[in-house]
Amino acid sequence: MRNIKLTIEYDGKRYLGWQRLGDSEKTIQGKIEGVIAQMTGETIEIIGSGRTDAGTHARGQVANFKTASEMTPEEMQSFFNRYLPRDIVIKKVETASERFHARYNAQAKQYSYYVWNSEIPSAFNRNYSFHVPQTLDIEKMTQACEKLIGTHDFIGFSALKKTKKSTTRTVHQVSIQKEGEMLHFVFEGDGFLHKMVRILTGTLIEIGLGKKDSTIIDEVFQSNTRKEAGETVPAHGLFLDEVIY
Amino acid sequence: MRNIKLTIEYDGKRYLGWQRLGDSEKTIQGKIEGVIAQMTGETIEIIGSGRTDAGTHARGQVANFKTASEMTPEEMQSFFNRYLPRDIVIKKVETASERFHARYNAQAKQYSYYVWNSEIPSAFNRNYSFHVPQTLDIEKMTQACEKLIGTHDFIGFSALKKTKKSTTRTVHQVSIQKEGEMLHFVFEGDGFLHKMVRILTGTLIEIGLGKKDSTIIDEVFQSNTRKEAGETVPAHGLFLDEVIY
Numbered sequence: 001m002r003n004i005k006l007t008i009e010y011d012g013k014r015y016l017g018w019q020r021l022g023d024s025e026k027t028i029q030g031k032i033e034g035v036i037a038q039m040t041g042e043t044i045e046i047i048g049s050g051r052t053d054a055g056t057h058a059r060g061q062v063a064n065f066k067t068a069s070e071m072t073p074e075e076m077q078s079f080f081n082r083y084l085p086r087d088i089v090i091k092k093v094e095t096a097s098e099r100f101h102a103r104y105n106a107q108a109k110q111y112s113y114y115v116w117n118s119e120i121p122s123a124f125n126r127n128y129s130f131h132v133p134q135t136l137d138i139e140k141m142t143q144a145c146e147k148l149i150g151t152h153d154f155i156g157f158s159a160l161k162k163t164k165k166s167t168t169r170t171v172h173q174v175s176i177q178k179e180g181e182m183l184h185f186v187f188e189g190d191g192f193l194h195k196m197v198r199i200l201t202g203t204l205i206e207i208g209l210g211k212k213d214s215t216i217i218d219e220v221f222q223s224n225t226r227k228e229a230g231e232t233v234p235a236h237g238l239f240l241d242e243v244i245y
Numbered sequence: 246m247r248n249i250k251l252t253i254e255y256d257g258k259r260y261l262g263w264q265r266l267g268d269s270e271k272t273i274q275g276k277i278e279g280v281i282a283q284m285t286g287e288t289i290e291i292i293g294s295g296r297t298d299a300g301t302h303a304r305g306q307v308a309n310f311k312t313a314s315e316m317t318p319e320e321m322q323s324f325f326n327r328y329l330p331r332d333i334v335i336k337k338v339e340t341a342s343e344r345f346h347a348r349y350n351a352q353a354k355q356y357s358y359y360v361w362n363s364e365i366p367s368a369f370n371r372n373y374s375f376h377v378p379q380t381l382d383i384e385k386m387t388q389a390c391e392k393l394i395g396t397h398d399f400i401g402f403s404a405l406k407k408t409k410k411s412t413t414r415t416v417h418q419v420s421i422q423k424e425g426e427m428l429h430f431v432f433e434g435d436g437f438l439h440k441m442v443r444i445l446t447g448t449l450i451e452i453g454l455g456k457k458d459s460t461i462i463d464e465v466f467q468s469n470t471r472k473e474a475g476e477t478v479p480a481h482g483l484f485l486d487e488v489i490y
Contacts, residue, residue: 009369011368057369081366089367089368120326120335121334122254123332123334
């Protein structure tokens with residue numbers, strides 16, 4: 001049996017997210033497993049680095065699966081890209097070591113969030129960014145980013161209820177770059193809780209609008225309650241850029 | 246009556262092109278005229294700078310119409326962008342001189358065509374570029390661009406049959422820029438015949454693939470026949486960038 005590592009790009013618009021549900025037609029995992037069945041005749045469950053929500057995109061999701069197939073990685077890649085729908089692309093197929101596990105071995109992840117910050121909407125970026133027409137104080141937002149960096153219990157910035165599993169994560173980088181009318185948020189860390197990137201972005205936007213002060217971040221870290229943090233911004237502005245092993 | 250000038254951005258994917266047909270639901274012109282009727286109560290025909298084909302996009306299409314409405318340009322713009330579908334955006338509304346005519350007064354137009362030149366397709370650019378997986382000789386293509394610049398009868402590079410109207414046009418600029426895996430073609434001229442940009446791009450691609458020599462351009466100018474020129478590349482890679490007055 002070989003262990004195959006996939007690097008995957010997808011436009012999440014039409015899907016219910018990464019994780020296969022009853023109706024495999026509507027998830028990225030389900031689509032890929034369907035093509036593997038065609039390709040190898042095997043019924044295989046692939047392991048993703050983590051879930052992505054309905055509507056969220058990926059430039060570098062990673063998954064692995066074991067197969068008895070003797071196809072070369074190149075043959076697999078061209079089979080995948082011929083039979084997958086055009087909004088899911090396999091960017092790389094590699095033979096990994098037997099012990100490689102896409103979820104357990106992930107050391108860090110990088111996400112991008114895009115905000116279209118202009119009074120006038122964009123016909124082209126509408127499915128790949130969140131439209132905020134109001135003026136944002138980017139300097140204030142950038143200062144607030146600093147407070148997020150480090151090791152913290154992020155439960156107050158997540159959609160999770162209190163849980164026995166650790167909700168402490170280390171965030172290495174949070175930055176905001178202005179590219180014309182687009183604000184590009186980058187988050188890098190050893191792991192992110194459910195909806196954490198979208199709630200962090202929502203909180204930074206409320207700080208930029210002047211609705212909240214940046215001290216809100218310290219308060220959420222102290223209280224560990226979700227209600228003080230900002231709104232969850234929409235999934236269609238979020239991209240999983242890279243999984244680092 | 247005021248003469249209103251609109252600058253329009255649209256994602257052409259869902260539409261049958263600019264020009265209103267029987268079924269106004271499927272054209273950009275029809276959609277905009279529908280919102281004008283809601284906004285002013287007037288049944289108005291708007292004048293576009295020119296048609297765009299089914300599936301073609303625009304960043305700066307221009308149109309004008311006369312109205313008795315007393316709304317300010319700002320009020321009109323926000324009405325348009327509230328009631329138009331999200332893939333059509335009015336970027337600017339201006340009061341123009343009484344004699345301004347979006348088609349007759351157009352001095353020049355700029356178009357972009359995008360080619361995704363990578364073995365691996367792109368999940369995100371699939372609706373906004375044409376995928377060419379083979380290697381292209383960009384130097385040879387760039388040299389061929391030079392031959393297109395100037396005043397020529399472009400009928401052999403168009404979808405037109407012989408016509409009494411002049412098919413002579415002046416092309417000011419043809420360039421190709423490599424932006425990562427994307428090739429960005431720019432065409433600027435005083436006017437373009439039906440499908441001319443897509444046939445010129447198709448011809449340049451065939452030169453880049455080594456299927457045709459760049460002397461084909463001289464031959465088409467001499468013979469004025471379409472059959473020697475390259476294939477028409479798909480509409481979804483084409484953008485009307487700007488109309489110059």
